[in-house]
Amino acid sequence: xxxxxxxxxxxxxxxxxxxxxxxxxxxxxxxxxxxxxxxxxxxxxxxxxxxxxxxxxxxxxxxxxxxxxxxxxxxxxxxxxxxxxxxxxxxxxxxxxxxxxxxxxxxxxxxxxxxxxxxxxxxxxxxxxxxxxxxxxxxxxxxxxxxxxxxxxxxxxxxxxxxxxxxxxxxxxxxxxxxxxxxxxxxxxxxxxxxxxxxxxxxxxxxxxxxxxxxxxxxxxxxxxxxxxxxxxxxxxxxxxxxxxxxxxxxxxxxxxxxxxxxxxxxxxxxxxxxxx
Amino acid sequence: xxxxxxxxxxxxxxxxxxxxxxxxxxxxxxxxxxxxxxxxxxxxxxxxxxxxxxxxxxxxxxxxxxxxxxxxxxxxxxxxxxxxxxxxxxxxxxxxxxxxxxxxxxxx
Amino acid sequence: xxxxxxxxxxxxxxxxxxxxxxxxxxxxxxxxxxxxxxxxxxxxxxxxxxxxxxxxxxxxxxxxxxxxxxxxxxxxxxxxxxxxxxxxxxxxxxxxxxxxxxxxxxxxxxxxxxxxxxxxxxxxxxxxxxxxxxxxxxxxxxxxxxxxxxxxxxxxxxxxxxxxxxxxxxxxxxxxxxxxxxxxxxxxxxxxxxxxxxxxxxxxxxxxxxxxxxxxxxxxxxxxxxxxxxxxxxxxxxxxxxxxxxxxxxxxxxxxxxxxxxxxxxxxxxxxxxxxxxxxxxxxxxxxxxxxxxxxxxxxxxxxxxxxxxxxxxxxxxxxxxxxxxxxxxxxxxxxxxxxxxxxxxxxxxxxxxxxxxxxxxxxxxxxxxxxxxxxxxxxxxxxxxxxxxxxxxxxxxxxxxxxxxxxxxxxxxxxxxxxxxxxxxxxxxxxxxxxxxxxxxxxxxxxxxxxxxxxxxxxxxxxxxxxxxxxxxxxxxxxxxxxxxxxxxxxxxxxxxxxxxxxxxxxxxxxxxxxxxxxxxxxxxxxxxxxxxxxxxxxxxxxxxxxxxxxxx
Numbered sequence: 001x002x003x004x005x006x007x008x009x010x011x012x013x014x015x016x017x018x019x020x021x022x023x024x025x026x027x028x029x030x031x032x033x034x035x036x037x038x039x040x041x042x043x044x045x046x047x048x049x050x051x052x053x054x055x056x057x058x059x060x061x062x063x064x065x066x067x068x069x070x071x072x073x074x075x076x077x078x079x080x081x082x083x084x085x086x087x088x089x090x091x092x093x094x095x096x097x098x099x100x101x102x103x104x105x106x107x108x109x110x111x112x113x114x115x116x117x118x119x120x121x122x123x124x125x126x127x128x129x130x131x132x133x134x135x136x137x138x139x140x141x142x143x144x145x146x147x148x149x150x151x152x153x154x155x156x157x158x159x160x161x162x163x164x165x166x167x168x169x170x171x172x173x174x175x176x177x178x179x180x181x182x183x184x185x186x187x188x189x190x191x192x193x194x195x196x197x198x199x200x201x202x203x204x205x206x207x208x209x210x211x212x213x214x215x216x217x218x219x220x221x222x223x224x225x226x227x228x229x230x231x232x233x234x235x236x237x238x239x240x241x242x243x244x245x246x247x248x249x250x251x252x253x254x255x256x257x258x259x260x261x262x263x264x265x266x267x268x269x270x271x272x273x274x275x276x277x
Numbered sequence: 278x279x280x281x282x283x284x285x286x287x288x289x290x291x292x293x294x295x296x297x298x299x300x301x302x303x304x305x306x307x308x309x310x311x312x313x314x315x316x317x318x319x320x321x322x323x324x325x326x327x328x329x330x331x332x333x334x335x336x337x338x339x340x341x342x343x344x345x346x347x348x349x350x351x352x353x354x355x356x357x358x359x360x361x362x363x364x365x366x367x368x369x370x371x372x373x374x375x376x377x378x379x380x381x382x383x384x385x
Numbered sequence: 386x387x388x389x390x391x392x393x394x395x396x397x398x399x400x401x402x403x404x405x406x407x408x409x410x411x412x413x414x415x416x417x418x419x420x421x422x423x424x425x426x427x428x429x430x431x432x433x434x435x436x437x438x439x440x441x442x443x444x445x446x447x448x449x450x451x452x453x454x455x456x457x458x459x460x461x462x463x464x465x466x467x468x469x470x471x472x473x474x475x476x477x478x479x480x481x482x483x484x485x486x487x488x489x490x491x492x493x494x495x496x497x498x499x500x501x502x503x504x505x506x507x508x509x510x511x512x513x514x515x516x517x518x519x520x521x522x523x524x525x526x527x528x529x530x531x532x533x534x535x536x537x538x539x540x541x542x543x544x545x546x547x548x549x550x551x552x553x554x555x556x557x558x559x560x561x562x563x564x565x566x567x568x569x570x571x572x573x574x575x576x577x578x579x580x581x582x583x584x585x586x587x588x589x590x591x592x593x594x595x596x597x598x599x600x601x602x603x604x605x606x607x608x609x610x611x612x613x614x615x616x617x618x619x620x621x622x623x624x625x626x627x628x629x630x631x632x633x634x635x636x637x638x639x640x641x642x643x644x645x646x647x648x649x650x651x652x653x654x655x656x657x658x659x660x661x662x663x664x665x666x667x668x669x670x671x672x673x674x675x676x677x678x679x680x681x682x683x684x685x686x687x688x689x690x691x692x693x694x695x696x697x698x699x700x701x702x703x704x705x706x707x708x709x710x711x712x713x714x715x716x717x718x719x720x721x722x723x724x725x726x727x728x729x730x731x732x733x734x735x736x737x738x739x740x741x742x743x744x745x746x747x748x749x750x751x752x753x754x755x756x757x758x759x760x761x762x763x764x765x766x767x768x769x770x771x772x773x774x775x776x777x778x779x780x781x782x783x784x785x786x787x788x789x790x791x792x793x794x795x796x797x798x799x800x801x802x803x804x805x806x807x808x809x810x811x812x813x814x815x816x817x818x819x820x821x822x823x824x825x826x827x828x829x830x831x832x833x834x835x836x837x838x839x840x841x842x843x844x845x846x847x848x849x850x851x852x853x854x855x856x857x858x859x860x861x862x863x864x865x866x867x868x869x870x871x872x873x874x875x876x877x878x879x880x881x882x883x884x885x886x887x888x889x890x891x892x893x894x895x896x897x898x899x900x901x902x903x904x905x906x907x908x909x910x911x912x913x914x915x916x917x918x919x920x921x922x923x924x925x926x927x928x929x930x931x932x933x934x935x936x937x938x939x
Contacts, residue, residue: 016897017489017566026346027492027565033349034557037356038595044360045599045629049614051364052371052625070309077305085298088289088339095288135619136611206620212612216603249286253341260340264332270305271324275312348564359592359679366683366695367628373692374624 013248025250032254036261039224043265046217050272053209063203064210065276067132069123073274076119077266083112084263087256094249102252103239109259110232113225120222127211134215138208217269224262231255287344297338304331394796398896409494410896414501415480416794419787421504422476425467430856432460437818437852440845443837450835454521455536457833461524466545467508469779470637473644474590475500475555477786478583480794482559484887484894485577487568487903492561496554503551510544513537523833525634528615528626532607539608546601549594552640556590559583569933571905574668577885578661578908581668582647585675589636589643593679597633600626624690631682639678641775643671645782646713649738652785653717655883656732657724660909663716670709677706684753688762696755703753710746714739729881730804734785737812741777745770748823763833766826769819776815784811784862791866792880796893797873803865810858817851877922884910888923889931902933 011021018024054061090105131139238244238251280288308327316323337343342350395412399405405413436456439446448456479497483490491497514520514537522531522538531538563576563584604626606612613619615626654661661667683691683699691699717739726732748770751757761767792798821844826832830841837845879888885908890899906913913930914923925931 015494017492017494023565027561029345030349030352030564031493031496031557031561033352034560034591037352038553038557038591040353040356040595041360041592042595042599044356044363045596045603047360048364048367048629049603049625052367052622055368056371056375070312074305074309078302081298081301081305084301084335084339085294088294088297089291091341092288092291092294095286134606134610135613135616135621209613209620212614212619212621216606216612216614220602247286257340260335264335267328267331267335271308271328275308275324277312356592362679363596363628363632366698367625367632369698370628370683370692370695371622371625373694374690 013243021248028250028254029257032257036257039258039261043217043220046213046220047268050213050217053213054272057204057206057209059204060207060210061276063207064214065274067127067130068214068274069126070274072119072123073270076116077270079112079115079119080263080266083109083116084260086112087252087259091249091253091256094244094252095247097245097247099239099244102244103236106232106235106239106252110229113229113232116225117222117229120218120225132211134212135208138211140203214273217273221262221265221269224265228255228259228262231258287341289338289341293338297334300334301331304328304334392891393895394891394893395896396795396893407498409490409498411479411483411491411494411497412794412894412898414497415476415478417501418471418479418504419476419794421501421508422468422472425463425508429460429463429468430859432456432463434852434856436460437849439835440837441849443839443842451521453835454833455519458520458523459515462511462520462541462545465524465637466548467504467511469641469775470548470552471504471555472641472779473648473783473786474559474583474586474640475504475551477648477783477790478559478579478586478644479555481790481887482562482580482583483566484793484890484898485580485885485908486562486566486571487886487899487905488562488566489898490566491558492566493558496558500551500554500558503547503554507544507546507548507551510540510547514539514541514544525630526601526604527630528604528607528623529617531604532616539605542601542604546598546605549598549601552590553594556587556594559587560591563587568902569904574665575905575908576668578650578664578667578671579644579647581671582644582650585671586640586643586647588672588675589640589678593633593636593640596629597637600629600633603629624686627686627689627691628682631685632679635682635685636675636678638774639674641779643674645738645779646671648782648786648789649717649735650713651883651885652731652735652789653720654909655789655881655911656727656729656735657721658727658882658911659720659724660907660911661716662719662722663712664909666712667716670712673709674706677702677709681706681753684758687755687758700753700755704750707746707750714743714746728805730799730801730808731785731789731881733805733808733812734781734788737808738778738781738785741773741781741815745773745775745777748773761826763831764826765822765830765832768832769822769826772815772819772822776819781811784808789881790887791869792876793887793892793894795870795873796876796891797869798876798880799869799873800865803861807858807862807865810854810861814851814854814856814858818848818855819851821845821848821851877920879914879923880921882911882914882916882923884908884913886931889925903931904933906931 014021014024018027086105086108090102090109093099093102093105127133131137131141133139232255235252235255243251280290304327308324311323311327312320314320336350336353342353395410399408405417408414408417435448436453439448439453439456479491517540518535518537520526520534520536520538520541522534522536526538526542531542563580567573567576603612603614607615611619613621615621615623617623650661650667680702681699683695684703687696687700717735748766752761752767752770788799788804822830825841825844825848828841830837830844876892878891880892881888884906886899886903886905887894889903913926915926916922917924
């Protein structure tokens with residue numbers, strides 16, 4: 001259990017302009033919540049773009065989501081949820097002064113963040129390989145062997161295996177659960193893909209917009225994960241300095257709040273980007 | 278289920294944290310498996326409902342909002358309210374002018 | 386309170402540039418912001434004078450059309466993002482907020498310094514943009530032009546992106562400070578109205594600015610990578626950019642005006658010698674304006690291809706903003722009614738504000754009405770309206786506040802006679818510059834045009850002369866204010882007879898703000914004060930009434 005060092009005289013961890021440690025903690029915490037509100041609105045802009053394009057052009061999203069690997073997305077969701085748990089536990093450990101446990105929990109959370117980024121790297125490099133990039137660089141080229149038309153009539157998603165419709169079960173372009181928007185002319189890759197109607201949905205016009213939104217959303221989220229890793233390293237340094245002695249846990253609490261928001265945002269990204277159709 | 282430190286700070290019990298994590302994992306499994314069924318337009322709403330439940334669980338227990346000052350929760354929720362406003366109006370508008378926009382859309 | 390002149394204060398505690406650049410003292414950060422934003426104001430003013438000079442004659446006067454496009458863009462971008470948004474909150478607000486609360490500092494002093502540093506970094510990016518080729522998009526960075534023009538858009542937008550974070554940090558800090566740092570006795574409804582203004586400003590800063598951040602990030606990604614969300618050739622939607630931009634930038638004009646209204650609420654009571662009229666109405670109307678400000682962004686897009694239904698919704702909502710604004714104006718007028726008005730320099734600015742803001746606000750209704758907006762959109766009428774609100778409102782209130790708190794900030798009195806002259810020149814110059822633009826706009830002179838038809842020559846020339854008068858007013862102001870720093874008479878603790886707490890400490894205040902703990906009472910109870918010729922300022926009739934130790938006024 002915690003060894004509560006009761007401070008003699010003025011607590012050096014309380015800044016001069018605060019009356020008490022509690023006032024300081026509550027101020028920091030309110031500041032953090034306000035910051036998290038700004039984070040929601042910061043990501044919010046991308047959710048607006050997402051909603052506007054998805055409602056107006058559902059077919060683009062049905063097509064684009066086909067190229068995302070649901071298994072990898074689900075794996076990352078599980079990893080992030082687990083890391084949310086470990087950092088929540090870390091707050092408890094800090095509150096109770098279990099500093100050794102705290103160290104391991106921070107390291108575990110950080111490890112999860114690295115796993116997340118590793119999986120993201122695998123996903124991004126597959127997209128890169130196939131030219132499934134944001135609009136300006138969108139140039140889908142399905143490599144030999146991956147390309148459905150060159151296979152044995154077996155549908156296989158070029159960048160994934162598990163997430164796409166099961167092999168042999170053709171993905172019907174009309175299976176969209178949402179009424180298609182107005183027809184536009186077909187894009188670049190349409191003729192090649194259309195060669196095998198059983199392969200994947202026919203590419204709708206402006207399918208590239210999906211990848212713009214995908215990269216912006218997951219990219220910005222990824223930057224937040226990296227920032228989270230930096231924050232964990234900072235926590236480890238604070239731990240080494242003895243900042244958390246005596247059950248002082250505000251810093252851990254703040255990083256944990258941030259990390260949970262990163263988790264919450266991913267919960268929505270997983271649903272909205274990977275689980276279409 | 279509820280402990281406090283000597284400073285009167287609420288400490289979440291480990292059992293509760295594990296329970297919430299398991300609920301979140303089940304939620305994830307549910308979100309994925311529900312996509313295998315076709316509920317028409319309901320699919321996205323079912324998905325959003327599950328995701329929102331997960332987010333609320335994270336907020337209430339992992340982020341301590343259940344035991345925190347209500348104003349902190351108010352701040353956080355108002356961010357979502359303003360986001361909903363933004364999405365709502367942008368959507369109303371873009372939906373209305375979309376038919377004007379599409380025929381003129383150059384491809385390439 | 387009674388102290389010798391040799392006593393150390395926040396200006397003398399710690400010497401050298403580094404003691405300023407790394408200070409955590411809100412007063413020093415406020416002063417640094419003041420220097421920074423007035424420098425930006427000077428820069429933006431130079432751009433404005435160049436624009437006006439170019440418009441002296443039709444066709445080329447002193448610069449090419451391309452240079453002209455850059456000049457008005459830079460004028461707008463510098464004035465908006467570097468000067469007016471941080472203006473009152475970050476400079477005056479930072480200095481005054483903890484003092485008014487009776488607190489020792491803002492809640493998060495380190496974040497406060499970070500905010501200032503972000504401002505500096507953002508300003509460097511903006512300067513780099515100006516040096517390497519400037520921007521010619523207008524301050525609104527509309528796509529698709531901003532994604533195709535060959536000018537230095539990326540560094541300017543990155544600069545504005547960083548400035549946005551500076552603004553967020555200030556707002557966040559103020560919210561936390563007002564919630565958590567109010568000492569005993571300082572209830573919400575004992576807060577001076579300037580703090581209500583800052584609080585509602587902070588709400589907008591925190592909720593709207595992140596959207597600007599993501600908008601500009603998308604714009605940078607668009608130019609650097611071709612992300613295409615706003616680019617029709619890549620399947621994007623340029624009107625969506627305007628939704629994004631105005632979701633921030635309409636609330637942003639309330640970031641500019643709300644603190645100005647707060648300043649006016651303070652000054653009007655003090656210089657009318659009367660308790661403020663309708664305290665709670667003014668306080669709540671600030672919050673109401675902050676919330677309504679999020680519901681009207683589409684009135685910038687009436688002619689942008691926005692749908693008819695959305696136009697109607699936004700037009701109706703726009704009119705509703707007039708209600709809380711009028712509530713404020715009427716309460717100010719009621720405060721002045723039968724007051725003993727002292728026409729000191731700050732009060733001259735209050736009167737200017739009331740006159741100019743009324744014009745600016747009412748012409749806003751012309752633009753909020755769909756049918757008249759079709760005629761007036763993108764004409765000088767819009768430019769004039771905007772300047773009547775932003776200059777006639779915000780800048781005038783900023784000047785009023787600066788003159789009001791100047792003695793507190795630097796412990797020196799400026800020359801009242803010169804100050805009155807400058808106030809007069811600013812008022813006359815401003816009206817000459819911009820009233821002519823109302824006339825031109827209603828006759829169809831489009832904004833941002835390099836050239837114009839002969840008929841407008843006289844009005845354009847009058848407007849340009851007005852801008853020179855305005856500039857003269859500012860030069861005189863800079864002169865006597867700087868002079869006062871060296872030669873000004875020492876300021877008493879309370880030169881104006883105000884009842885808010887910042888006047889209970891010395892001028893300039895000590896590093897820790899107050900020597901004694903104060904108990905807040907009614908911030909507008911001016912009857913509790915009397916003029917003391919010996920001190921040369923105002924003192925409390927019962928000095929013990931606001932001391933916590935003495936039991937206080939209760």
